[in-house]
Amino acid sequence: MEEPPAAKLTCRELDVLRLLALGLSNRLIARKLDISEKTAKNHLSSIYLKIGATDRTQAALYARQIGLIGPGEATPSVPAFTPLPEDSAPHGGPTLTARERGVLRLLAVGLSNRLIARRLGISEKTVKNHLSSIYLKIGATHRTQAALYAQYVGLAS
Numbered sequence: 133m134e135e136p137p138a139a140k141l142t143c144r145e146l147d148v149l150r151l152l153a154l155g156l157s158n159r160l161i162a163r164k165l166d167i168s169e170k171t172a173k174n175h176l177s178s179i180y181l182k183i184g185a186t187d188r189t190q191a192a193l194y195a196r197q198i199g200l201i202g203p204g205e206a207t208p209s210v211p212a213f214t215p216l217p218e219d220s221a222p223h224g225g226p227t228l229t230a231r232e233r234g235v236l237r238l239l240a241v242g243l244s245n246r247l248i249a250r251r252l253g254i255s256e257k258t259v260k261n262h263l264s265s266i267y268l269k270i271g272a273t274h275r276t277q278a279a280l281y282a283q284y285v286g287l288a289s
Contacts, residue, residue, distance in 0.1 A: 140182045148175040148198065148238055152188060153195035161256045189279045190242040200238040224269050226269035233287060240288030 141149065144165070151161045162172040174272065175190070185191040195201055231252075238248045245263070249256040263275070272278040282288045 141179060145179050145182070146174050148172060149179050149191060150200045151197045152176065152179075152276070153192040153280070154203045155192075155274070155280075185242075187242065189239070190278050191281060192276045193240070193242070193279055193288070196280060226271075228266060228269060232262050232266050234270075235259060235279060236266055236282045237287045239263070239275055240282035242279075 145167060151164055158169050158172045158176070162169040165171065165172070167175075171247055176188075179191060180186065183191065183194050185194055222264055234252060235248055243251065245256050245259045249259045252259070263278070266278055267273065270278065270281050272281060279288065
């Protein structure tokens with residue numbers, strides 16, 4: 133019986149993965165763990181290989197799935213997420229359009245901007261515009277935070 137991918141990660145790799153999932157950059161991960169940025173990048177490469185991720189977003193979602201971070205745990209630059217109904221904005225929360233929700237769903241499953249554009253039949257520039265709007269509305273600064281938000285509010289499958 134083969135062990136799960138998380139069992140193959142070292143303690144240091146689990147630390148790096150958790151910090152990545154919290155939204156920290158490679159530089160901040162390195163500072164937090166008192167390692168060089170190159171070492172942090174090497175750990176990330178090893179993590180991606182071991183868990184079958186191709187980018188930070190997939191790795192962050194994996195960290196959430198295995199319980200390295202909890203659903204309400206805040207990222208350093210974004211307050212803890214509050215679940216939102218699909219078409220409402222309680223207490224002044226963000227309202228995403230149907231198209232923005234579609235883009236966010238696809239981002240959350242790890243698709244690149246190019247693949248999102250192909251899937252939705254829109255241009256890559258339009259995807260970027262939707263993502264900018266989404267980031268602004270939900271208070272995210274990058275796609276990993278947006279993907280975690282999507283997972284938390286139930287947009288990711």
